[in-house]
Amino acid sequence: MTALRSASTPRVSADTAGLLQRRFAVLGPHTPMFYSEPLQIVSALGVRVTGADGRSYLDAYNNVPHVGHCHPSVVEAISKQLATVNLHSRYLTTAPIEYAETLLSHFPASLNRMFFTNSGSEANDLALRLARFHTKSSGILVSDYSYHGNTQALAALTTALPVSEPLGNHIRTFTTPDTRDPSFGLDDAFAQIDKAINELQESGHGVAAVLFDPLFSTEGLPDLPAGYIDGLCTRVRNAGGLIISDEVQSGFGRTADHMWGFESADFAPDMVVLGKPMGNGFPLGGVIAPADIVEPFSVANLYFNTFATSPAAAAAGNAVLKVMREEELMRRAQLASAQFRAGMQQLVDADDRLIGVRGKGMFLGIQFLDPTTGNPDGETARAVVDSMRDNGVLIGRVGRHGDVLKIRPPLAFGPEDTPVALDALEKSLTQVRR
Ligand SMILES: Cc1ncc(COP(=O)(O)O)c(C=O)c1O
Structure with a gap:
C-alpha cells in the first residue's frame, strides 16, 4: 500500500488531483492508497x-x-431487506437465522454456532476473547509477517504493518517455512514453535490460541513443507491452545477446491473467522465456533453488537451464497x-x-x-x-x-x-x- 503525501502526481487529471487534495484535507495525507498515481x-x-x-x-x-461488483441479486436482496425492516438482534427477525443456518451447513457439524460481526477485525478480536475465556490462558501465537486486523488487541500482534503498539508480552511469533528456502526447514520451524510455547508457559501466559490464515497470504503465499500445519496445530493443542483459522482471505471458495481454507489445507480448527467476501461489500464478518466454547462465554458475557446480525447484512450474506451456488x-x-x-x-x-x-x-x-x-x-x-x-x-x-x-x-x-x-x-x- 502506498501512502501519498502530495497530490502533485504528474498523470492524474485536474479533477482527480482536486479530489485527492480534498481527501488529504479531511482524511489526512497518510491514509493508504494504491499506485504511484492513485x-x-x-x-x-x-x-x-x-x-x-x-x-x-x-x-x-x-x-x-x-x-462480482454490484451483483444485481445482491443489490436487490439488500435493497429489499432495507425497504422492509432492518433492526438489531434484540428483536426476532428471520433473515439472520436463515443465514446462520445456511452458513453453518457449510461447516463440520461440531462448528455449530455463529457470531455476526461487522468486520474481520471485530471477528478476530472476538475469537481471541473466546479463546482466552475457554482456555483461561492469554498467550497467542501468530506468524512473524501477518495482519489480522486493527483493534488494540490485534495491533499488539500485528507483524506485517507498521503499528506503534509493541508486540504484547503474551504474543510469540513464528516464521512460516517455504520449500524454496532450504535455510529454514521443517525442523527449524518446529523448534521455533516449541521455543515460543515454552516461553509462553514459563511466563505464566500459557497458550490460548494460534491464529493464522491457511493461505499465509500476507506472508507471500509460501509453499509450505508437507506436515507443517499439522505439526503447528498438534503443538498448540498439546499445550492446551485452540486453533483459529482466519478465513478472511481464504474463505468462501477462494481456494476453488474447497469452501474453506482449512479444508484445502487439511486441518481442523476450533474456530473460524470470516470477513471480506462474506457480504460482497456490505459490512459482514463472523466467528464460527462450537457450542461448548460459545455457550459458557455467553453466560458470562452479554455480547451485543448493534449493527451486526442485522437482517440487511444477513440478506447480503444469503445472496452471496445463493449466487455462488447458482453461478x-x-x-x-x-x-x-x-x-x-x-x-x-x-x-x-x-x-x-x-x-x-x-x-x-x-x-x-x-x-x-x-x-x-x-x-x-x-x-x-x-x-x-x-x-x-x-x-x-x-x-x-x-x-x-x-x-x-x-x-x-x-x-x-x-x-x-x-x-x-x-x-x-x-x-x-x-x-x-x-
Ligand atoms: C487475514 C486478515 N484478517 C483480518 C483482516 C481484517 O479485516 P477487516 O479489514 O475487515 O477488519 C484482514 C484485512 O485485510 C486480513 O487480511
Whole structure:
C-alpha cells in the first residue's frame, strides 16, 4: 500500500488531483492508497471497474466483491431487506437465522454456532476473547509477517504493518517455512514453535490460541513443507491452545477446491473467522465456533453488537451464497485458476527474474528475484503492478519484501477473463524489463 503525501502526481487529471487534495484535507495525507498515481474509480460491474479516466479495468485484485461488483441479486436482496425492516438482534427477525443456518451447513457439524460481526477485525478480536475465556490462558501465537486486523488487541500482534503498539508480552511469533528456502526447514520451524510455547508457559501466559490464515497470504503465499500445519496445530493443542483459522482471505471458495481454507489445507480448527467476501461489500464478518466454547462465554458475557446480525447484512450474506451456488463460481474458479497457473508458469519459465507460481485457486502469485544478486525484488514487482494498471488490469503484491504479485480477483473472474490478464502480464513483464 502506498501512502501519498502530495497530490502533485504528474498523470492524474485536474479533477482527480482536486479530489485527492480534498481527501488529504479531511482524511489526512497518510491514509493508504494504491499506485504511484492513485486510481479514481467511478463505477463497477462484474469483474470490471471504470476509472474517472473513462477506461475499463479488469479487476484481478479485489476479493470483497466476491460474486462480482454490484451483483444485481445482491443489490436487490439488500435493497429489499432495507425497504422492509432492518433492526438489531434484540428483536426476532428471520433473515439472520436463515443465514446462520445456511452458513453453518457449510461447516463440520461440531462448528455449530455463529457470531455476526461487522468486520474481520471485530471477528478476530472476538475469537481471541473466546479463546482466552475457554482456555483461561492469554498467550497467542501468530506468524512473524501477518495482519489480522486493527483493534488494540490485534495491533499488539500485528507483524506485517507498521503499528506503534509493541508486540504484547503474551504474543510469540513464528516464521512460516517455504520449500524454496532450504535455510529454514521443517525442523527449524518446529523448534521455533516449541521455543515460543515454552516461553509462553514459563511466563505464566500459557497458550490460548494460534491464529493464522491457511493461505499465509500476507506472508507471500509460501509453499509450505508437507506436515507443517499439522505439526503447528498438534503443538498448540498439546499445550492446551485452540486453533483459529482466519478465513478472511481464504474463505468462501477462494481456494476453488474447497469452501474453506482449512479444508484445502487439511486441518481442523476450533474456530473460524470470516470477513471480506462474506457480504460482497456490505459490512459482514463472523466467528464460527462450537457450542461448548460459545455457550459458557455467553453466560458470562452479554455480547451485543448493534449493527451486526442485522437482517440487511444477513440478506447480503444469503445472496452471496445463493449466487455462488447458482453461478457455480467455485467450478468456474477452478477452470480459471488452472488456466491462469499454466499461463503464469510459461511466463516464469521464460523469465529469469521470476521464480515460480504460488498460491491456490483464485489467490495466485509470482515471486520476483533479482537475477544478479539472487535477492527478493520488490521494486520490479512494484513496477509490474503499476504497468499492469496501465495495461488495464488491477493486481497488487504481498510478502515480506513486496516481491510476490498478488492476483486475487473476485471469485466471479472466469476462464474468459484469464487470457486478458495473462496478455497484460506478459506485456508488463516486457515493458518493465526495458
Ligand atoms: C487475514 C486478515 N484478517 C483480518 C483482516 C481484517 O479485516 P477487516 O479489514 O475487515 O477488519 C484482514 C484485512 O485485510 C486480513 O487480511
